[in-house]
Amino acid sequence: MPQQWNLDGIDIDAIQQIAANIPRRKQKHLAMETGYIKTLNLEKGYGFISTPACGKDVFFHFSSLHESLPFDETLQERRVVFDVEQSDKGPRAINVRDAN
Numbered sequence: 001m002p003q004q005w006n007l008d009g010i011d012i013d014a015i016q017q018i019a020a021n022i023p024r025r026k027q028k029h030l031a032m033e034t035g036y037i038k039t040l041n042l043e044k045g046y047g048f049i050s051t052p053a054c055g056k057d058v059f060f061h062f063s064s065l066h067e068s069l070p071f072d073e074t075l076q077e078r079r080v081v082f083d084v085e086q087s088d089k090g091p092r093a094i095n096v097r098d099a100n
Contacts, residue, residue: 032083033058034099037075045071049080049093058084060093069098 038050038057048057060082062071069075079100082093 032081033093034079034081037078037080040071040073040075042072047075049082049096056091058082058091058093059089060096064092064094064096066095066097069096 033049033051033053035049035051035053035058038048040047045062047060047062049060050057064082065071069078069080078098080096081099082096084091085094
């Protein structure tokens with residue numbers, strides 16, 4: 001038989017205030033970068049951004065593109081700004097948007 005909880009006299013506002021102050025788990029956000037779309041795989045929905053500042057290519061998934069950027073061949077060589085976060089497989093670009 002499930003346990004029954006008596007909530008009479010519980011201050012819901014106080015509980016909500018306490019919950020609002022509990023630190024949330026943060027994503028492992030690394031930095032904001034600028035780069036160029038280097039390669040696209042339109043069939044699989046991902047690509048790589050070349051970052052001249054650090055000399056590495058960063059993976060991105062089409063779902064990380066800002067709504068103003070279409071996922072099509074017009075992205076090739078486009079200058080973009082993006083945030084970088086650490087994933088299980090290495091750095092990945094998120095919040096990818098047009099740099100112009």
